[in-house]
Each structure stands twice: as structure tokens, then as C-alpha cells.
Amino acid sequence: MFPRLPVMLGVLLAVLFGLVGRVLADEVCAIDDGGREVCLAAPAQRIASLSPGATELLFASGAGDRLVAVVDHSDFPPEAVKLPSVGSHDRLDLERLVTLQPDLVIAWVTGNPAEQVERLERLGVPVFRIEPRDFEGIATALERLARLAGSEAQGRQAAERFRQGLAELAARHADAPPVPVFYQVWDSPLMTVNDEHLIGKVVTLCGGVNVFGDLSRLVPRIGEEALLAADPEVLLAGGRGEENRSWLDYWRRYPDLTAVARDNLFFVPPSLLQRPTPRLLEGSRLLCEKLEVARGRR
Known part of the structure; x- marks a missing residue:
């Protein structure tokens, strides 16, 4: 009675499945x-x-x-x-x-x-x-x-x-002499990073040795006495803002600290290292350059 019904049903099903396929x-x-x-x-x-x-x-x-x-x-x-x-x-x-x-x-x-x-x-x-x-x-x-x-x-x-940029940095510094490094995340309380932290990985990439890298917390708090005892060769800090270097000036009160004696107090704009973004590559290049300067002052 309805000879075209199967054909019409087939067309409707084809359209339906086509729409579903397009959505998927x-x-x-x-x-x-x-x-x-x-x-x-x-x-x-x-x-x-x-x-x-x-x-x-x-x-x-x-x-x-x-x-x-x-x-x-x-x-x-x-x-x-x-x-x-x-x-x-x-x-x-x-x-x-x-x-x-x-x-x-x-x-x-x-x-x-x-x-x-x-x-x-x-x-x-x-x-x-x-x-x-x-x-x-x-x-x-x-x-x-x-x-x-x-x-x-x-x-x-x-x-x-x-x-590619990180691979090039890693290859360039693969055989670089190790440099003991302290990276300051914050001043009060005094905070740093361990080796599992992204910044810690940048330090390692550049041939640095994080003096607090073995601590269990990603961002551990430390005492000033612990830092003086570790006596890093390089002290890196970001600071409160992209240009504020006051944290580095604080450490000059300890002239016997190796980093101070060799003038290895280095600033890297915090947004280049403390944000997990492509600009970390720029921050890594800067950090690697600072460690090369420190090696040249031995």
C-alpha cells in the first residue's frame, strides 16, 4: 500500500546517521x-x-x-x-x-x-x-x-x-662543570624549590646543583642558617615584581658567603621562571647564562 515507505525510511536513517557522524x-x-x-x-x-x-x-x-x-x-x-x-x-x-x-x-x-x-x-x-x-x-x-x-x-x-629550544640548552650544558645553586622563591618566610619543582629542573638543565634539591617538599621553607651552611656558589632570586632586586641586596650582609664573595647574586624576572609557560625557555636561557658567568669567576 505504501511502496515508497522503505525508501523514505532509508533516506531518513541516512540523514540521521549523517548528522550524528558530523556531530561526532x-x-x-x-x-x-x-x-x-x-x-x-x-x-x-x-x-x-x-x-x-x-x-x-x-x-x-x-x-x-x-x-x-x-x-x-x-x-x-x-x-x-x-x-x-x-x-x-x-x-x-x-x-x-x-x-x-x-x-x-x-x-x-x-x-x-x-x-x-x-x-x-x-x-x-x-x-x-x-x-x-x-x-x-x-x-x-x-x-x-x-x-x-x-x-x-x-x-x-x-x-x-x-x-627544540630546551633540547638545545640541554645539549649545550650537558658537560658543564656543576655549580652549587640556591634559588629564592620568597623572602619571608624564606622559601626555595626542590629538584622536582619545574625551577629545580631548569637549574639541573643548566648544569647547576640545587643545594636544597633533596628536600621532600616542592617549595620548602628553610632557615637562614641552613642557607649559610649550604654556602652556594650562586644565589638566584626573582623578587617582588619584574624589576625588584631587593632580595639579592639583603644577602650582601654576609660577605663570607661564596655567592656574595664572588658577586654571583643574580636576578631573573620571576614570570620567566615561576610560570609554567613557553617563556620558561627564555628564563632557562637567562639562568644558564648566569651559571656560565659564575663558572668564569672561579
């Missing part, structure tokens, strides 16, 4: 640093970054034009300063963030308030958590963020430039 083809997925797979129906168009480091990574991965929100101190690249701020990394303005309607939020694993991030997820906002702990983690973060933003070519290129 558009879906993008990536594993975050919390070990969870995050999938989006299509590349993100409105991204919120909840740390200055994530902001840099997004711009470097080609997703800067998709950013609609950042947090305080997101100062690189210069374009980031113009974006709406949704509070600080440790105290988010969720109401303002939600009104900006992000379709993807990039969170900091240990730096953002867990309860606020979880609330975003309960509201249905996809959250991708990052916290690179080594060089390869930075490279893959670029690639994964680019995947979620639909800028894979640029992310892949940025990751390869980073890998």
Missing part, C-alpha cells in the same frame, strides 16, 4: 592534568582563564582571540591586560564569570579554590584543569589547549619550538 566529527576531547577527559561538542569559542600562566598558554597556543575572561596579574602578552578580570586566582568572582558565558574554563589544579571550580561544573560549564610539572607538561598543555580551541597547528608549532 566536530567533538574535541583532551585529558587534563587531573587525569580527566574533557570533551566539547565543538572547539571552544568563549574561554575563561583562571591563572596568569593559563592565560599565557592560551595565547601561545593560538587561542588568545577566544579569551573572554582572565584573573588578576594576567599581564602577558599585553593583550591580556585588556580582558575582563574575574577576580584573583584564589578568590574568583563567579557571578561575573558566569555572566560572560564561557563555554570552557581553564582552571589551575592547586591554585584555584576547589569548591568554586566544582560549582562551575555543577552549573554545566566545562572545566579543563592544568598544572604542568615538567618541560613536556608545558609542551603538551599547548597542544591540548589548542585542540580544545581549534587552533591545533599553532599549538603544535609552539610546543615544538619549546621542545
Whole structure:
């Protein structure tokens, strides 16, 4: 009675499966640093970054034009300063963030308030958590963020430039004479890093020996007496800001400290070493140069 029904049904099924296939083809997925797979129906168009480091990574991965929100101190690249701020990394303005309607939020694993991030997820906002702990983690973060933003070519290129630059530094300093180093993260309380910390890995890359590298905590607190006893040949510090070298001046009160006696008190802008971004390569080059200066003063 309805001879064309099977044909029509076949056409409808073909269209249906075609639409499903197209949706699946558009879906993008990536594993975050919390070990969870995050999938989006299509590349993100409105991204919120909840740390200055994530902001840099997004711009470097080609997703800067998709950013609609950042947090305080997101100062690189210069374009980031113009974006709406949704509070600080440790105290988010969720109401303002939600009104900006992000379709993807990039969170900091240990730096953002867990309860606020979880609330975003309960509201249905996809959250991708990052916290690179080594060089390869930075490279893959670029690639994964680019995947979620639909800028894979640029992310892949940025990751390869980073890998290649670090490989060249490693080869150049592979046989360099070791230099005992102290890196100061903070002044009060006095804080440093161990060998598992990303900065500690940079020290090792450049042929340095972190005098507190064996401590168990990533960012241990130490006493001034412990530093004097370790007597590092080089003292490196970032400071409170990109140009503030006051931490180095403090140590000049100890003229018998080897680093002071040889004038091996070196400053590296903190954003170049303390953010897990491609600019770590620039910071690594500077740190390696400082250790070469120290070797020449022996």
C-alpha cells in the first residue's frame, strides 16, 4: 500500500546517521592534568582563564582571540591586560564569570579554590584543569589547549619550538662543570624549590646543583642558617615584581658567603621562571647564562 515507505525510511536513517557522524566529527576531547577527559561538542569559542600562566598558554597556543575572561596579574602578552578580570586566582568572582558565558574554563589544579571550580561544573560549564610539572607538561598543555580551541597547528608549532629550544640548552650544558645553586622563591618566610619543582629542573638543565634539591617538599621553607651552611656558589632570586632586586641586596650582609664573595647574586624576572609557560625557555636561557658567568669567576 505504501511502496515508497522503505525508501523514505532509508533516506531518513541516512540523514540521521549523517548528522550524528558530523556531530561526532566536530567533538574535541583532551585529558587534563587531573587525569580527566574533557570533551566539547565543538572547539571552544568563549574561554575563561583562571591563572596568569593559563592565560599565557592560551595565547601561545593560538587561542588568545577566544579569551573572554582572565584573573588578576594576567599581564602577558599585553593583550591580556585588556580582558575582563574575574577576580584573583584564589578568590574568583563567579557571578561575573558566569555572566560572560564561557563555554570552557581553564582552571589551575592547586591554585584555584576547589569548591568554586566544582560549582562551575555543577552549573554545566566545562572545566579543563592544568598544572604542568615538567618541560613536556608545558609542551603538551599547548597542544591540548589548542585542540580544545581549534587552533591545533599553532599549538603544535609552539610546543615544538619549546621542545627544540630546551633540547638545545640541554645539549649545550650537558658537560658543564656543576655549580652549587640556591634559588629564592620568597623572602619571608624564606622559601626555595626542590629538584622536582619545574625551577629545580631548569637549574639541573643548566648544569647547576640545587643545594636544597633533596628536600621532600616542592617549595620548602628553610632557615637562614641552613642557607649559610649550604654556602652556594650562586644565589638566584626573582623578587617582588619584574624589576625588584631587593632580595639579592639583603644577602650582601654576609660577605663570607661564596655567592656574595664572588658577586654571583643574580636576578631573573620571576614570570620567566615561576610560570609554567613557553617563556620558561627564555628564563632557562637567562639562568644558564648566569651559571656560565659564575663558572668564569672561579
